[in-house]
Amino acid sequence: MPVPQNTAPVEERWRRFLVGRSPVMDRLAEKIRLIGPKRATVLLTGETGSGKDVAARAIHAAGTRNHLPLVAVNCTALPEALLEAELFGHVRGAFTGAVQSRIGRFEQANNSTIFLDEIGDMPMDTQAKLLRVLQEREFQRIGSSETIRVDVRVVAATNVDLEERIEQGKFREDLYYRLNVVPLRVPTLRERAEDIPLLVDYFLDKVCRQEAIPMRSVSPEAMDYLCLFPWPGNVRQLENSIENAVALSGDRHTLYTGDFHLPLQQVTRRVEETVESPFLSLPEQGIDFEETMGRIELQILEQALRRTGGNKTQAAEILKLKRTTLTAKLRVLSKTVGVLAATTAHS
Secondary structure, eight states: OOOOOOOSOHHHHHHTTSOOOSHHHHHHHHHHHHHTTSOOOEEEEOOTTSOHHHHHHHHHHTSTTTTSOOEEEETTSSOHHHHHHHHHEEOTTSSTTOOSOEEOHHHHTTTSEEEEETGGGOOHHHHHHHHHHHHHSEEEOBTOOOEEEOOOEEEEEESSOHHHHHHTTSSOHHHHHHHTTEEEEOOOGGGGGGGHHHHHHHHHHHHHHHHTOOOOEEOHHHHHHHHHSOOTTHHHHHHHHHHHHHHHSTTOSEEOGGGSOOOHHHHHHHHHHHSOOOOOOOOTTOOOHHHHHHHHHHHHHHHHHHHTTTOHHHHHHHTTOOHHHHHHHHHHHHHHHHHHHHHHHHO
């Protein structure tokens, strides 16, 4: 009997990976739609738990290589020696414990896509070998002199600022430029709080199917509570919270606020942060224009840095600035605002 073919439009098949219809997710989806069919290397950035692995799967599914499975490698899961063997393979007897030959992940991903997660933590020696693969599309298994050529689409991900790693001497600059052909930032859950109800339903359905139990629902009060929580662990934390609540709620079909063990003070802080500030008005006595505008600009830059956990590259991206421009503005404004304020106070 022939295997049933998936007749859904290509867009539907890959878009299902991206749960949410917020503006930031729509923009991410549009970028993935454009880059998916290309073979260009993609560098995904974003906080831990924001869904970079899901974005990588969407990129693969939106491409022309989606008939083969995506091959994923966590660069922090293995020590340096084993990571190199995992990526490039080895022959029998190449090192202690190599009792038989093994092909590596790059070879497995030939004509498909390889996803290199947490690339920022890759050891320097392995970085050099990875650079050659990106440049030449060829490598050698450990212990072998045979050169193996591959056609692989590379998607890498990191939650650290690679430019800072370069400055610290922990990441190769030439490798960074090879990886950063198409930079793509995955937004935090805080930036797309309107997607939380959709994500809650998605994870509830997933958990209930896995546990083979009737579908659960969330009370309106609990949903408001979840939408206001800042989610420092992003989508992964939300998923874990849903799974925990389902497991501990017994046979109840409705989940309430008390089923989600999240710090209430963080919800309170979120409410305070989202209260709309009053419109800026011009006082009767006038203002120092340069100082006021400098303060506003500095506050916006600082908010962007707080939102991205101090990551200047990501902060620059959400402000539509170059990282060098953001750094220069911070340096100048930090000094200028203080000087202007002191001058005004003494005038």
